[in-house]
Amino acid sequence: MAVNRTNENEGFLTSRVDALFNWSLKNSLWPMPLGISCCAIEMMAFAGPRYDVSRFGAEVFRFSPRQSDLLIVAGTVTYKMARVVRKIYDQMPDPKWVISMGVCASSGGMYRSYSVVQGIDQFVPVDVYVGGCPPRPDSLLKALMEIQKRIQAGETLTQQRRPEKVLVD
Amino acid sequence: MANSSRDKDNVAQIVRALEDKDTSAALEDPLENYMVLNMGPQHPATHGVLRLLVKLDGETVVECIPELGYLHRGYEKIAEASTYMEFIPHTDRLDYISPIANNVAYALAVEKIAGVEAPPRAQYIRVIGAELARVSSHLMAIGAMAMDVGAMTVFLWAFREREKLYDIFDLLTGVRFTTSYTRIGGVAQDLTDETKQAIGKFIDEFPHHHAEIIKMLNKNRIFLDRVVGVGAIDAETAIGLGFSGANLRGCGIEHDIRTFSPYLVYDQLSFDVITEKDGDCFARYMVRMREMLESVKIVRQALERIPQGPIKADLPKKVLPQKERVYEKMEELIHDFVIVNDGVNPDVGDVYVTTEGSKGELGFYIISDGSGHPWRMKIRSPSFCNLQALPYLVKGQMISDVVAIIGSIDPIMGEADK
Amino acid sequence: MIEKIEEKLRAALGENIISVKEFKDQVIVEARRDAIVEVCRFLKEDRELEFNFLSDICGADMLNFVDSSSRKAYLAVEHDYHPEEVPTAGRFMVIYQLTSLRNRTRIRVKVRVDGDNPVCPSLTSLYPAANWYERETFDMFGITFEGHPDMRRMYMPEEYDHHPLRKDFPLMGVPGSIPLPRK
Ligand code: SF4
Numbered sequence: 001m002a003v004n005r006t007n008e009n010e011g012f013l014t015s016r017v018d019a020l021f022n023w024s025l026k027n028s029l030w031p032m033p034l035g036i037s038c039c040a041i042e043m044m045a046f047a048g049p050r051y052d053v054s055r056f057g058a059e060v061f062r063f064s065p066r067q068s069d070l071l072i073v074a075g076t077v078t079y080k081m082a083r084v085v086r087k088i089y090d091q092m093p094d095p096k097w098v099i100s101m102g103v104c105a106s107s108g109g110m111y112r113s114y115s116v117v118q119g120i121d122q123f124v125p126v127d128v129y130v131g132g133c134p135p136r137p138d139s140l141l142k143a144l145m146e147i148q149k150r151i152q153a154g155e156t157l158t159q160q161r162r163p164e165k166v167l168v169d
Numbered sequence: 170m171a172n173s174s175r176d177k178d179n180v181a182q183i184v185r186a187l188e189d190k191d192t193s194a195a196l197e198d199p200l201e202n203y204m205v206l207n208m209g210p211q212h213p214a215t216h217g218v219l220r221l222l223v224k225l226d227g228e229t230v231v232e233c234i235p236e237l238g239y240l241h242r243g244y245e246k247i248a249e250a251s252t253y254m255e256f257i258p259h260t261d262r263l264d265y266i267s268p269i270a271n272n273v274a275y276a277l278a279v280e281k282i283a284g285v286e287a288p289p290r291a292q293y294i295r296v297i298g299a300e301l302a303r304v305s306s307h308l309m310a311i312g313a314m315a316m317d318v319g320a321m322t323v324f325l326w327a328f329r330e331r332e333k334l335y336d337i338f339d340l341l342t343g344v345r346f347t348t349s350y351t352r353i354g355g356v357a358q359d360l361t362d363e364t365k366q367a368i369g370k371f372i373d374e375f376p377h378h379h380a381e382i383i384k385m386l387n388k389n390r391i392f393l394d395r396v397v398g399v400g401a402i403d404a405e406t407a408i409g410l411g412f413s414g415a416n417l418r419g420c421g422i423e424h425d426i427r428t429f430s431p432y433l434v435y436d437q438l439s440f441d442v443i444t445e446k447d448g449d450c451f452a453r454y455m456v457r458m459r460e461m462l463e464s465v466k467i468v469r470q471a472l473e474r475i476p477q478g479p480i481k482a483d484l485p486k487k488v489l490p491q492k493e494r495v496y497e498k499m500e501e502l503i504h505d506f507v508i509v510n511d512g513v514n515p516d517v518g519d520v521y522v523t524t525e526g527s528k529g530e531l532g533f534y535i536i537s538d539g540s541g542h543p544w545r546m547k548i549r550s551p552s553f554c555n556l557q558a559l560p561y562l563v564k565g566q567m568i569s570d571v572v573a574i575i576g577s578i579d580p581i582m583g584e585a586d587k
Numbered sequence: 588m589i590e591k592i593e594e595k596l597r598a599a600l601g602e603n604i605i606s607v608k609e610f611k612d613q614v615i616v617e618a619r620r621d622a623i624v625e626v627c628r629f630l631k632e633d634r635e636l637e638f639n640f641l642s643d644i645c646g647a648d649m650l651n652f653v654d655s656s657s658r659k660a661y662l663a664v665e666h667d668y669h670p671e672e673v674p675t676a677g678r679f680m681v682i683y684q685l686t687s688l689r690n691r692t693r694i695r696v697k698v699r700v701d702g703d704n705p706v707c708p709s710l711t712s713l714y715p716a717a718n719w720y721e722r723e724t725f726d727m728f729g730i731t732f733e734g735h736p737d738m739r740r741m742y743m744p745e746e747y748d749h750h751p752l753r754k755d756f757p758l759m760g761v762p763g764s765i766p767l768p769r770k
Contacts, residue, residue: 034211035217037583048332080241113759123768241743245752246752429691430693532643545752547682554643
């Protein structure tokens with residue numbers, strides 16, 4: 001977007017539609033907080049008074065996947081839960097992004113056991129991985145900013161050109 | 170399907186009435202069928218990944234079947250594969266609202282079977298940590314319950330207080346959230362003066378904020394209508410169903426492991442065991458509210474009486490030496506190496522040690538074969554046992570009360586699913 | 588305390604009590620499997636003992652359980668090590684933790700369950716709380732409780748074939764035993 005001021009009195013605005021679209025989209029992400037375990041508490045802190053995610057326009061937590069465009073998987077995903085996570089992801093309308101919060105969701109973390117999926121990227125595409133057990137709310141904010149950066153950079157309307165994955169830690 | 174014969178009868182009756190032009194025909198219960206509703210595992214009011222299958226007649230719950238296991242992480246199997254020391258970080262994530270209380274419970278269980286006793290200063294520090302954890306857990310319980318019945322403000326207030334507690338945990342243990350604070354035979358770091366001051370400041374201010382919440386909720390018509398008389402249970406059924414902790418005390422039973430079989434230094438501190446008689450959601454809420462003040466009282470006494478001295482027992486074969494000494498002394502280095510690799514080798518046998526966790530009776534049952542790994546470790550998690558009463562509590566209530574009841578039981582699925 | 592319990596139990600139940608021990612101040616009663624309901628009923632209904640609260644039920648797999656100190660002693664004198672195998676006749680143990688809220692005491696009752704036909708009588712008629720504890724034990728060890736109203740798995744998916752806490756089950760599970768959704 002640019003403001004063109006060739007003549008002092010006749011300024012006009014140039015932009016592409018998708019730049020405008022991306023700009024508005026990135027500042028009004030509606031997260032779907034999939035709080036499964038301990039990380040969910042830090043995710044609540046991220047929405048809470050101190051870290052206050054509304055500064056980034058993403059405070060509208062929607063508990064219905066159909067109204068949201070950012071899936072935050074916060075917690076340990078077990079095999080039993082995997083189907084649910086996938087279903088929620090499928091229900092979300094495009095364009096959509098996924099943050100894998102915490103080492104559990106990203107790689108199975110400290111649970112090398114028979115019931116825990118060793119990384120949710122085995123069944124949903126992940127955009128940003130956040131390290132930490134649990135990540136501090138700041139890291140999650142950083143992840144949100146990464147998503148915003150990607151929205152600004154990517155062609156959201158088609159969601160074709162996805163930049164590579166990001167790791168925040 | 171089961172009603173198909175009745176349907177046929179109904180259809181026949183309607184046809185007959187039409188043929189007779191009898192307009193007064195009444196079916197004997199035209200809408201007699203149930204709806205089965207699925208709540209969860211991803212539902213904001215189920216506090217994590219609890220799934221409920223609710224059978225409804227209109228809006229009344231006829232039957233409810235909880236389905237667990239969406240967060241079953243295999244703790245007991247992991248414990249068998251790790252040394253006693255290695256399991257401490259896992260205890261944080263059991264009841265992740267009050268990690269220190271779990272650390273303490275686990276350390277006590279291992280100490281019992283290994284025959285170690287923590288020095289007095291460590292015991293006081295543990296009491297302080299566990300009670301602050303209880304406050305933070307109850308705050309969460311109340312905030313979440315209030316949010317479930319529609320009072321968002323209390324949730325934010327509770328979180329504001331919890332953030333202060335997180336800062337204290339940060340000072341005390343080095344992290345906000347997953348503390349891993351206790352060691353077998355003591356605690357990881359000492360309580361510094363700075364931490365002491367921070368705790369002192371918190372417990373001075375807390376009663377004021379506590380009163381705010383009370384003021385907000387206890388005379389609030391909407392809140393009262395949603396919780397008073399909802400989800401009531403009598404004492405005998407509650408005992409039969411394995412209720413414990415604040416939930417059981419809400420039914421008028423004075424059962425608190427801190428006085429039942431005192432551990433740490435609880436027998437030297439004075440506090441009341443809070444009970445309420447009604448056994449409904451409001452009683453459970455009130456028990457939690459009042460218990461927070463008792464916890465603050467305990468912390469205050471503990472801060473006054475805490476003695477100087479070591480924070481780890483002096484038993485080189487069982488207790489990890491202080492890190493600074495490991496870098497300086499050969500023996501300490503060897504002991505550190507042996508304990509980390511071989512583990513604490515306790516006596517052969519089995520013990521069941523319980524503590525009053527934030528949710529109720531938190532027990533660890535350990536069978537040891539004398540090696541560094543537990544042969545079998547069972548976690549008696551209070552949330553699991555409390556949840557068992559849920560089908561009983563919601564029976565005959567409205568569907569919208571189910572969320573209030575779940576909130577009042579305060580289950581944490583990390584612990585319930587293990 | 589322990590003498591009194593032992594005396595009472597032996598008087599009332601005789602042969603069904605195998606041993607009464609004390610370890611680290613905790614009372615442990617070993618009973619015969621088929622008599623577990625009677626033993627618990629006695630402990631619950633006796634006026635003096637009154638163990639009215641069932642804290643927990645858990646299973647344990649004692650496959651090849653040996654005291655590791657004897658293992659070490661063997662190794663020290665360079666013997667070939669032959670662990671005395673626990674015969675399948677007593678492979679599993681089911682452990683009941685009872686509490687008396689009034690007397691402020693605890694007791695632990697253990698029974699042995701065979702490995703080839705793991706069944707055990709259910710306590711649900713006595714303590715409603717046993718319901719979920721027994722389901723959990725079934726899920727983890729495959730011990731079936733006779734007379735249980737709803738013997739299903741507690742944690743693992745219904746169609747799962749294995750019992751994770753058995754000692755012969757690997758920590759990382761059986762690959763592919765639970766399908767993941769397609770990407
Ligand atoms: S990453 Fe750590 S804090 Fe987050 S869910 Fe996993 S264990 Fe819990």
